[in-house]
Amino acid sequence: MNVRNYVRFEFFSIPENIAFARSCVGAFASQLDCTLEDVEEIKLVVSEAVSNCIIHGYENNPTQMITVIVSIDDHGVLEIVVEDRGRGIEDLPRAMEATYSSDPTRMGLGFTFMKSFTDDMQVDTAPGKGTTVRLRRSFLKNEEALA
Amino acid sequence: MSLEFKKVRSTLVVRVSGEMDMLIADKMRAEIDKRIDDRNIKNLVLNLEKVTFMDSSGLGVVIGRYKRITAKQGRMFIVGARPQVEKILFFSGVNRLVPLYKSEQEVINI
Ligand SMILES: Nc1ncnc2c1ncn2[C@@H]1O[C@H](COP(=O)(O)OP(=O)(O)OP(=O)(O)O)[C@@H](O)[C@H]1O
C-alpha cells in the first residue's frame, strides 16, 4: 500500500481549533473522488474526535497538544488519526457504547458518529497515557469498485 | 456563530447562524436559557436555516433546551434544518422529541 499524500499537524487543545481541524481535513479529503455530503461527514467525525481530546482527554486544559494525521493511499482510502496524550479511557467497550457518556450533560454519540460515518474505527488507549483514534474511509472510484 | 431572538406571544424564536460545535455550546446554552427562564415564555422555536454544521456538542445544546422547555410544560420545534444538519437530528433520534418543520410560518400555523 503506497501513501499518495500525507499531512500532519499539531495544535493547542482549545475549542477554537476544532473548526480549524475539521476544515483542514475536509479540504484534504476534497482531492478524493467524493461528494460534498462525504466531506460533511468527514468534518463531523473529525469534530467528534478532536472535541473528545479537548473535553475528556485533557479535561479542558488548554495548553496540551493534539495531533492530527491524514493520508490517502493509492487505493483511495482516506485515513484520519487523532491523538492526545491525556487521561486515556479506562473502560473502552463501555465508552464506545451508543449514548454512554462519563458526562451526564452529553449525549454519548461521538464514537457512534465516528463509527457510522467511516468504514473502520480503531481506538488505542491507556489510562494516563492518552488516546489515539484511527478512522478509515474508502473512496474508490466507481470503476475500480466494479472491477 | 450569532443568535437572533424574537418573541411571539409566549413563544421564543431563536435564529441561529454559523457552526454549532463545542466552541459555541456554552454561550448558546446561557443565552437561550436566560430567555426561556422568563415565566412568560412557554414554547421554543429553534430556527436552524443558517446553521452550516452541527456535531454532538451542538446536539447536546438542542436536547438540553428541549428538557428545559418540557420541564415547564412547553413545546419545542426546529425549523429550516439543512440536509446535513437534518441528517444528524434524525440519526440521533432528536427528531422524535423535537418535531422538524420547514419554516417559522409553518409552526405558527399549527
Ligand atoms: N480522547 C479521550 N480521552 C479520554 N476519554 C475519552 C476520549 N474520547 C472519549 N472518551 C470517553 O468516552 C466516552 C464516550 O465518548 P463519546 O464521544 O461517544 O461521547 P461523549 O463525548 O461523552 O458525548 P458527545 O460526543 O455526544 O458529546 C466519553 O464520555 C469519555 O468518557
Ligand SMILES: [Mg+2]
Ligand atoms: Mg464526544
